[in-house]
Amino acid sequence: MKRQVKQILALMLGVWLFPAAAAAAVNAGESDFSNAVKEAFADAGESEEIELEFFGGQTSFSMPEASAFKIMITDLKINKQMDRFSCHAELYADGKLFAATDLSGKFYRLENVYVPSRSIRKGEIIREEDLKQITVRRGRIKSVNVTDKEKILGKEAKRMLKEEKLIVENDIGEQIIIRKGEAVTALYATPHMQITAKVEALEDGAKGDKIELLNIKSKKTLYGEVLNADTVKIDVQ
Secondary structure, three states: OHHHHHHHHHHHHOOOOOOOOOOOOEEEOHHHHHHHHHHHHHHOOOOOOEEEEEEEOOOOEEEOOOOOEEEEEEEEEEEOOOOEEEEEEEEEEOOEEEEEEEEEEEEEEEEEEEEEOOOEOOOOEOOHHHEEEEEEEHHHOOOOEEOOHHHOOOOEEOOOEOOOOOEEHHHEEOOEEEOOOOEEEEEEEOOOOEEEEEEEEOOOEEOOOEEEEEEOOOOOEEEEEEOOOOEEEEOOO
């Protein structure tokens, strides 16, 4: 009877009455525990940026009818030789202890590096807009990788450079200004005289490179230092 009265009143007032909705659950996930552990690392004096991987403990909780939660980390132990950690975590919902768990896992130190922002074709000169900064695990960076922007800008791609892939030192080099097969001027200089001759480049060369050359008239091979796109300097013994 009461239900019928409510429905009649609702129709008269032009509104509908629904049962009150249950309070939504608040969820704490792995990212929340990760942020809490990272803060504990910082409080312990570990200021480097890190990424965490959990091996043990629970990192996902659902708290019905809670409006807020907080994660407290205690007893943090850091093994720098193995890059592993363990700690005790307590989860509080609206100020009351909801759950506790012992966490363990591995941490990875991170590094900011420069990589191609697009695929760069062989022979292209790398410019500012061709690079972007990303964060990677330090263990991924090898001694052959070039990650400093200043050591990449202005270099020529020696092979295809893939977008967001670490650059290897052999993948880039100084810009080639003399190409194999080109005719250039060879400069012979001594304290008393200077002679020029036409030679053919037998290999590519960047400024400062020593390349093999062929004297067009004598057909003799010799070596010279690339001065610019038109001239090589022959060392006179």
